[in-house]
Amino acid sequence: MSGRRRIDRRTFLRDTALLGGAVAAGLPGAAASPAPPATSPTNAGAGMARRTLGRTGLRVPEVGLGGYPIDDPDVILYALDRGINYLDTASCYRGGASETTIGKALKGRRDAFIVTTKWCPHHIGKPAKKQFFLEQLDASLIRLQTDHVDLLLNHEVGKNSDGSGLPRLQNPEMFEAWEIAHRAGKARFLGASGHDPDLMDIMRYAVESGRFDAVLCRYSFLDYPGQDALIARAAEKGVGFIAMKTLAGAKGADLDRFRDRHVTFKQAALKWVLSNRKVSNLIISINSRQQVDEYAAAAGAPLTLADRAILEEYAREFSTQVCRFEGACMEACPENVRITDILRFSMYYHEYKQENRALESYARLVASERAAHCLHCSGFCERACAYDLPIRTLMLRADAALRPRDRG
């Protein structure tokens, strides 16, 4: 186990304050008021709860629209009617199709929205030079049919994503491009996002450096210790904290099993994130009116005993199946398999049902980084995982689903 702290089930649940005993004892934060109906727009529309995004001063809705899958501008307008006017997209989402859809919704009503897009130079494989950053932003603005974005994120910063990690966040070419774009009025605020095992280093730098206005970072009821301290520090430094990956893997094809009469699993998970008042807001993938209604109802609503019970049940079943992306497994793997990335791509495929995103992401890995090695391996990675994930089995499942068919 390479000296790592192993988190047994009982300790894990205590850490996340989800124990049934805690619910029964009515620990702080366990509000007793009834949850809203599963699809009630009670907290939506003009009355949707809002928070301030750090020093940007932007008043953002607690729930924002994650735009990876969005392909219908009318859904964006429906979300706007319910108070969801924060839109998150990226130049690399579906080859720019997400930005194109959002552009159709923005046309003629740009001022009604707060728009975030992202720089993804590593997706294109070009050197992260100033000119490339600038060209990529200009292309985003054309697709978005606007002359500016409110927040521009340096996206997926991490050593897995481009081999460099923190140096990409410190890249003087990126800051030069930012200064030029900002002075030209093309982007108001700068931020960073990441997924990789060095995420905490990346995020801490972004928060402490004073050069970034916001970070986009995973945060859920299953995440590991250290996240709350980062969020508290971001609040102290005036850096907005936008939460993503809020559903803790969204395991299980039938999440309806984890709901009660008043609240869905997803609503409970979103309410848990928002119960941390130092979180600025969250984003979640949206591509339907039903999702808008379901997620909007989580804004401004207290985390209840019923919510905690749902999350506890989910944790009991899935805490040993959801990757926390810490990366100890990768240090133990003799074949340098990109384990945490592959588990994330598998999550896109199996849980989010974003098949193309998963297939394209897996295809971008070089063959030696994929999970084919796992077939004849005894699973060194599993001994290093603090959460007892059956990594080898999960990797073989991922490889079977995602392997490029023409390359073996």
Ligand code: SF4
């Ligand atoms: S099972 Fe796969 S990921 Fe795990 S150590 Fe072996 S080769 Fe590496």
